[in-house]
Amino acid sequence: MSQKYYGKYRGTVLQNVDPQQMGRIQVMVPDVSGLLPSSWAMPCVPIAGKLSGVYVVPQIGAGVWIEFEQGDPDYPIWTGGFWGIAAEVPTLALAGNPASPSLVLQSGLQNTLSISDLPGPTGGIMLKSTTGAMIVVNDIGITISNGKGATIVLAGPTVTINNGALVVT
Structure with a gap:
């Protein structure tokens, strides 16, 4: 059984052009996988439905919070973003x-x-x-x-x- 990762982890956006056009991103999460890119992280948005919802995608290099579905690092979820310095606000x-x-x-x-x-x-x-x-x-x-x-x-x-x-x- 592989190690489980629960909670939030700091990540950095490496890729934000989702081939499936669902708002997914690829991130680097040093505390989980070092410098390796993640698999595609699903977005966690306030609301989503057929042809409706909130669609946002962070810029490459942006700081994002990452969680993992049932703790599995193969199923990342980006749950929000954070500013690294005050000048980014x-x-x-x-x-x-x-x-x-x-x-x-x-x-x-x-x-x-x-x-x-x-x-x-x-x-x-x-x-x-x-x-x-x-x-x-x-x-x-x-x-x-x-x-x-x-x-x-x-x-x-x-x-x-x-x-x-x-x-x-």
Whole structure:
């Protein structure tokens, strides 16, 4: 009988392109297999179903937590990720209120969805692309920007286009 490995182990993503397209990754788990890559680790996600669920895949080199089905190292499961240093944490996540932390979903190229309980113009919901195009919805109003100078701002009963080029009240 082979050794069983229960609990969580630190792993590093070696491969994230799953030939079966199910969100599996290959990892290195030094405490279990040294520098050898694992077999394909199944994802553990909050919800999965036919054509539905949460689909996320960590970047190559990212830190992930690994468990093993029934302790068997031939059946790894990646259950989440961790940041190795503070500089890896999305910047907007650190800007929130510690009593009510922001929710930030950010891709490697920094396409971002941020939800913050901060008051005023820094709080609310923000959807932002890598080129700077964004939509912000907060207590002040709604701002739509293409990241290249064109804006539409809805504040109270007023709509302002391109920094006052057209104002509708």
